[in-house]
Amino acid sequence: MTLFRKYYKEANDDIKASDDLINRVIENAHAKQPPIKYRKYQKYAVSLAAAVLIVSAAVISTPFLEKERDDGVIIEESIIQTPSPSNELASTNSENEQPPVTTETPTSNAEVAVSLPKINDSDKKTVKPTLKPNTNKHSYIDYGSSDEIQTSESQKLQKVSEETPQTPVPVENNIKENSVVLNNEEMMFGKHSILATPQGVENDEIHEKARQPELSSDYSPKIDTNESSADTGLAMFSGVLPSDLPKIDTDETLADTESAKEIDVPEDKYSSNISTGASDSISGSMGGGGAECGGSGSIAAAPTRTSIPTPNGYYVSSNSSSSTIFASDLGAKITVSYKYGDYSYSEPVYSVSGESISVYFTTNGMEYNIYAVGAEYSSVEELVNSII
Amino acid sequence: MTEERSRTDISSDEVIHKYFNMVYRLALSQTHNTTNAEDVTQDVFLRLIQNKKGFETDEHIKAWLIRVTINCSKSIFKTSWFKKTVPLDEAISFDTVEKSDVYFAVQDLPSKYRTVIHLFYYEDMSVKEIAACFEMKESTVKSQLHRGREMLRTKLKGGYDFV
Numbered sequence: 323m324t325l326f327r328k329y330y331k332e333a334n335d336d337i338k339a340s341d342d343l344i345n346r347v348i349e350n351a352h353a354k355q356p357p358i359k360y361r362k363y364q365k366y367a368v369s370l371a372a373a374v375l376i377v378s379a380a381v382i383s384t385p386f387l388e389k390e391r392d393d394g395v396i397i398e399e400s401i402i403q404t405p406s407p408s409n410e411l412a413s414t415n416s417e418n419e420q421p422p423v424t425t426e427t428p429t430s431n432a433e434v435a436v437s438l439p440k441i442n443d444s445d446k447k448t449v450k451p452t453l454k455p456n457t458n459k460h461s462y463i464d465y466g467s468s469d470e471i472q473t474s475e476s477q478k479l480q481k482v483s484e485e486t487p488q489t490p491v492p493v494e495n496n497i498k499e500n501s502v503v504l505n506n507e508e509m510m511f512g513k514h515s516i517l518a519t520p521q522g523v524e525n526d527e528i529h530e531k532a533r534q535p536e537l538s539s540d541y542s543p544k545i546d547t548n549e550s551s552a553d554t555g556l557a558m559f560s561g562v563l564p565s566d567l568p569k570i571d572t573d574e575t576l577a578d579t580e581s582a583k584e585i586d587v588p589e590d591k592y593s594s595n596i597s598t599g600a601s602d603s604i605s606g607s608m609g610g611g612g613a614e615c616g617g618s619g620s621i622a623a624a625p626t627r628t629s630i631p632t633p634n635g636y637y638v639s640s641n642s643s644s645s646t647i648f649a650s651d652l653g654a655k656i657t658v659s660y661k662y663g664d665y666s667y668s669e670p671v672y673s674v675s676g677e678s679i680s681v682y683f684t685t686n687g688m689e690y691n692i693y694a695v696g697a698e699y700s701s702v703e704e705l706v707n708s709i710i
Numbered sequence: 711m712t713e714e715r716s717r718t719d720i721s722s723d724e725v726i727h728k729y730f731n732m733v734y735r736l737a738l739s740q741t742h743n744t745t746n747a748e749d750v751t752q753d754v755f756l757r758l759i760q761n762k763k764g765f766e767t768d769e770h771i772k773a774w775l776i777r778v779t780i781n782c783s784k785s786i787f788k789t790s791w792f793k794k795t796v797p798l799d800e801a802i803s804f805d806t807v808e809k810s811d812v813y814f815a816v817q818d819l820p821s822k823y824r825t826v827i828h829l830f831y832y833e834d835m836s837v838k839e840i841a842a843c844f845e846m847k848e849s850t851v852k853s854q855l856h857r858g859r860e861m862l863r864t865k866l867k868g869g870y871d872f873v
Contacts, residue, residue, distance in 0.1 A: 326812060326862065326870040327831045333809035334832050337802065339734045343748060348726055351756045 630658055631708045633701045648705075654697040656705060663689035670706045674699070685710050722759050725771060730755070732772070732833070733779050739828050740783035742817060744802075750782045757782075773843045776833075780825060780844075815865040823858035830855055831872075 630646060632638060636656060639649035645659040663684050670683035679702050681692040690709060694702045730751065737750035757778055765771040804810040816827055829835045829843075837855070841848045859872045 326866075326872045329806075329808045329812040329870070330816065330827075330831050332806075333804055333813035334735050334828075336804055336809065337731075337735055337738060339731055339748075339751070343734075343751075344727065344730050347730070347748075347752045347755055348723060350752055351722070351726070351759045 630705070633705045633708075635701065650697070652696070654695065654701070656692060656694040656697050656702065658705070658709075659691040659693075660688050662687060670710070672699075672702075681706055683710070722755075725758065726755050729772065729775050733775055735832070736776060736779045736828065737783055739817065739824060740780065740821065741786065746783075746786055750779060750786060753782045754778050769839075773839070776829070776843055811866060812870070815862055818865065819858055819861055823854055823861065826851060826854045827858045827862070 632648060633656065635652075636648035636650045636654070638646060639655075640647035644661060645657060648656040648658070665687045666684060668682075668684045670681050673680045673682075677696050679692075679694040679697060679699060681690070681694075681702060683690055683706065690706075692702060692705065733754050734747055734751045737754070738744060738747040741747050741750060754775060758775065761774075765774065802813070804813065816824055819827060826840060829840050830837070835843070837848050837851045840846075841851045844851075862870070862872065
């Protein structure tokens with residue numbers, strides 16, 4: 323019997339690969355090898371590429387995600403809404419070129435040149451700046467005979483007050499052609515009070531009224547930037563009326579003027595004066611100060627923040643034009659941020675989170691954001707009620 | 711070229727030279743085609759060089775090469791290229807009739823029987839080694855051997871002793 327194994331082996335032994343094939347296989351096998359140096363990183367190439375892709379996607383998408391805020395916290399805006407009266411004047415007085423408006427916060431004892439419109443015969447009755455020092459709380463500019471005041475002007479003021487509560491207008495503006503420079507070294511004009519110029523008012527009419535501080539014969543305004551800075555835009559000012567300023571024939575006080583809380587200025591009130599009745603506005607009620615502000619001037623139509631009394635057990639630790647911070651000896655802190663807003667009223671919305679309490683509400687044309695840390699709920703509620 | 715790479719290349723070349731024919735013959739028995747067998751052989755040794763695992767003994771290398779050769783032979787049949795092409799008829803000639811009859815009789819066997827017969831009778835591997843190489847039971851290997859032999863006896867008309 324022949325062995326199967328023998329013949330099968332001999333048959334397979336006859337099958338041999340050529341040396342050329344062997345060399346070719348060896349060459350191809352080595353040629354396809356990556357360099358030893360990076361060979362060990364081959365297996366990480368895919369994962370590395372995926373990681374790079376993910377990181378780049380995250381970097382690209384991060385800016386888009388940061389824009390979205392869903393924490394519900396109202397971001398305090400430190401922007402003071404002060405519409406430029408020069409723009410308004412430009413819109414109302416196309417004939418006259420409007421110089422650029424500078425809205426610098428008046429500092430104490432700053433020298434301000436007040437340019438008054440030229441008092442023409444026809445306008446005599448309308449332009450009556452009162453520069454006499456006045457100890458009255460409510461000072462105003464008497465525009466002479468009330469009969470001369472046109473109702474349209476009051477309407478314009480009303481409109482302006484609604485639209486632009488704070489219209490800081492440098493005194494030098496608007497009175498380009500007809501100007502009587504008031505060399506009052508100490509006269510400062512608040513941002514709001516005088517400077518709100520009604521739209522549509524001609525340059526030689528109400529402009530001066532709008533910009534003039536509310537001064538009566540007894541007016542002795544006093545600049546109190548620190549205390550008044552808490553109030554957005556409204557600032558106290560003080561100054562000595564120049565002697566060359568024409569006297570106001572009629573001397574109507576602001577006794578009848580409404581509180582500055584009023585946004586709409588009635589025509590009759592405007593007819594007699596420009597006062598805004600900022601009796602308890604601004605002043606320095608922030609933290610209890612402001613008593614020095616004897617003559618608070620503000621534009622009639624400009625809304626003013628109600629005074630924020632200091633809660634019991636707290637003192638004013640910081641005061642700015644858009645916020646006030648109350649602190650207590652126990653370490654509690656209440657931050658009151660405010661800004662001008664619409665004139666709607668919204669109920670206070672309380673939000674308690676741990677030791678922090680936040681409240682948001684609008685009243686009297688102001689938006690209030692109160693954030694308290696470590697403070698009692700009653701203190702915050704008391705503060706809110708005092709504001710409302 | 712670093713020393714590490716040179717040493718690796720030398721050892722790889724030695725292994726290639728040592729087991730090249732074994733791999734080639736096994737691939738040829740699986741693919742029935744010299745061209746495919748060459749491709750399989752090249753693929754096997756490429757994998758050998760790229761393999762980072764260390765081999766303990768020569769038997770380990772041999773077993774590894776056999777398994778990879780079988781797997782590569784099977785995978786080549788699955789390629790679309792192979793399915794769409796007809797291999798050239800390459801006649802393999804032997805100097806004696808017995809060699810030719812025996813060789814082609816084994817080539818006609820089913821793949822699983824052919825593999826076991828080839829390893830058992832040509833590579834002189836035991837049933838245990840074959841079972842370990844393919845991770846099969848020894849009984850399975852034995853049954854496959856038995857069935858293969860029966861088929862060969864039928865083909866070769868009982869003129870050979872399967873010892």
